[in-house]
Amino acid sequence: MPKTKKRVQSSDSDSDSGPDDKLPVKKSKPEAAKPSKKSDGDDELSWDLGKNRFVKLTEFKGKWYVNIREFYMDAGGDLKPGKKGIMLTMEQWQKFKGIIGDIEDAVKRNI
Template structure:
């Protein structure tokens, strides 16, 4: 049976304040992550130690990654870690070099069809 307000301890009030504080912090992080139209930047390359990364905007990136001694093209949606570091998300595709080459063989044709539809 739930306690009435008169029997709640001070610790219950502090936990409610903690929840409010966490919600406020989450809203502030979301506001920081929103970009206005003027703030959006074109795709650019950023080189890390072993990888070159191309930013596609909207937290999406492309890079060529070495995994278990083989190279892959990784097109992925990113997310922010609690420390503010950009980490790979679950949404994405990891293409072998053979798959990437097949994709590149049809990209002009796909582009023509896409332009005709828009």
């Protein structure tokens, strides 16, 4: 009996592939993201970035992390964390904060 090969489907929404749309970004003042708490009583702070992407301050095994992640809606209508994202240690977060100005300058030069 011949073996069947599974086909891997590519996703159009890979976070590493760049922006979802090809149109230029409209320049407007961004609204300040407001922290919110989960409704299930958890003390996790969360900031909505839009398009089901969130920044969350998360405690895991006694250590704190900044978790920037894409979420998805499961069959039951609940928002669940997806595979696409990054969880930064506090040391990585501090380094990231230190280069924000350089990133901003590079963005301004290239837009």
